[in-house]
Structures are given as structure tokens and as C-alpha cells.
Amino acid sequence: MLTSKAPRTIAQRLLAVGAVLTLGSLSLTACGGSTTANSAAGSSSGEKVGVSLIVKTTSNPFFVSMQDGAKKAAEADGVDLKLAAGKADGDEDTQIQAIENAISKGDKGILITPNGPSVVDALKKAKDAGLFVIALDTPPDPADAADITFATDNFAAGQLIGKWTATQLAGKKATIALLDLFDDKLVSVDYNRDQGFLTGLGIATADPKKNGDEAKTGKYTGGKGGEYEIVGSQASQGNEDGGRTGMETLMSKNPNINVVYTINEPAAAGAYEALKSAGKEKDVLIVSIDGGCAGVNNVKSGVIGATAQQYPVKMAEMGVKAIVELAKTGKKPANSEGLDFFNTGVELVTDTPADGVKSITTSEASKICWGK
Secondary structure: OOOOOOOOOOOOOOOOOOEEEEEOOEEEEEEOOOHHHHHHOOOOOOOOEEEEEEEOOOOOHHHHHHHHHHHHHHHHHOEEEEEEEOOOOOOHHHHHHHHHHHHHHOOOEEEEOOOOHHHHHHHHHHHHOOOEEEEEOOOOOOHHHOOEEEEOOHHHHHHHHHHHHHHHHOOOOEEEEEEEOOOOOOOHHHHHHHHHHHHHHOOOOOOOOOOOOOOOEEEEOOOOOEEEEEEEEEEOOOOHHHHHHHHHHHHHHOOOOOEEEEOOHHHHHHHHHHHHHOOOOOOOEEEEEEOOHHHHHHHHHOOOOEEEEOOHHHHHHHHHHHHHHHHHHOOOOOOOOOOOOEEOOOEEEOOOOEOOEOOEOHHHHHHHHHHO
């Protein structure tokens, strides 16, 4: 990711209106406004502008926050919003079914946080059917499977926590555990964060789209530089249970781990519990990416040393508004200069600032956590 300025505080969320419809494993919420409001959304026929938001899972508060942002934007613009979610992070089949539903309902556009490469063909089908496809948080591979992506620069987010970690090591050996997202599929958010972290630490990586192929020992060049050893990486599925079991597995391989990278803050919370059970929580530096209110509190309390803060509410609000603007004027959103996505920003959050690494405090971060 590229370093960017923190976005302005978003006003308190408005309450969404609509009826809740549960359909099997899909959680769908219809948010509708009045006919007058929907006409204001810009449809020349006065019909509602239909938008489907399809997130990875509702078990992660990051995506619940994203849904809240979409609801707020839908309320403001009179959008007929449907919400869908996978059963768990990585559930591609449920997302594919939600895409099919959006096509059959004649939606104007889809907002999606892709759960994996299998959704790409369904997204292409949606585009062929005339829907405008916007990816949120996780760019698909290839990127043009979506018309545009609104996301954190995930590589830059990883770099920020990697650079900060190097300064905290002060030349000591880094014995590293990596808690990634998956081990059975390639997802851009997974490898970009992991490799951004290693790059920020000053460790050379190999294939930019593959985790775990870097040299397992050598020297890191960040901060004062020093020796490093990568104990291994474990898939956490982005949840607390996965973080805990992954950390336990890696500690069994090497009890001297002193640096833990985690794909997100739920995984970090699980890793901390495993370390605490082993009596090692004070000896290990945990860094993560998310910047949710709970995660910021964990930085404040010392559970996490630093995290990179994202803005999912902003992603979702911008996505809904982009589809409304397209319906009204035909104008399509554009990527950030030099990138193949629109960068929604990232900030390093820590109460232990380091020279040469821009950061904000937990007090500052708590006011804007996830763009609330």
C-alpha cells in the first residue's frame, strides 16, 4: 500500500430501513426507500437502483462494519440494497450463488469482497449481463474481473507494520511466526499483506503472489538490521480460533518466537491467547492489520504492538455512491493514479512511535476506527 492521509471522520451511522430475509446460508437484507427517494437515485424510469453487497462472512466484524456503511449510503441515496455473506471466510460457493441472484434480480451493480478465485467467472458473467462490479477490500485476480476495486493498499499496510517491527527489534534476532489467511487458495489480500510485512522488515521475497517461498533464515535490513528465522506460516482463516491453533502449532516448532505477524486482528487475538496460555505473551511482539475499534483497544492495552488501520465503511459507502452516480450520469469511477484500484487509505496505529515510520495514536485511531 501507499501511505495516505487519514480520511475525515464519517458522521454517525444512520439507521437502515428494510426487511430482513433469511435464505438458507445467505443472509440477505433489503433496504428500500420511498418511490420518491428511489427516483432521486437517478434511474430515468423512476425505478429503484438495485445493489447487492456480498461480503466474505458476517462472523468478522470488519465485514459487518462494511455492511453498515453500505446501509448508510443506501439510506441516503434511496438504493434497493441486498446483503449477502458467505458462511465463512473462503466460502466461494455461497458468493457465487449471491452473484447469480443479483443477475436474476436485474441489479445495477454488485459490491463484493471476493472469497477466492472461483468467483471470478461469476463476476465476468455479471459484467456480461450489464452489472457494474466493484470489489471491496480484496482485489480479484485478475483485477479486471471487477470494473474497479475500492481497497486498502494491502502491500503498503504490511510494509508499515514490517518497518515498525524492525525498529522495535533494535538489531535483535527476529524469530518470526506468520499467521496468514489460507493455505489452499491464492487471495490477493493474503499474499500482499504477508509480503508487504516481510519487505518492510527488510527480508527479500520471491514470487510476489506466493507466501512462504522466501529464505527461512538470513538477515533483515530494516531498522538496525539483524538475523532472522522464519519458523513457518499457518492458515488462520482470519478468525480467532485459527489464530490460536496456528500459534500453538508454530510454538511447538520453536518456543523462541518473538515476532508474530497476523493477517487480521481476530487472528491476532487468538495468537495472544495461545501465547498467554504458554506464559509467553510478554516476550512476543504481535503486529496486525485491520484497525477496528476492538483492535485499536488491543493496541492500547498492549496485546498488539501496532496495527495498520483500514476504512471498510468508506469502501462500502464509496461503492454504493459510485453505482448511484453511474445510474444517474453514466460516469464511472477511476483508479488512484499509478494503481489498478482506488486506494481508500491506511494508517499505522501504535502508542510506541518510531522514527521514520508515520503513525497515529490509539486515541486518534479510536475516533476513526473503520471509518465510523
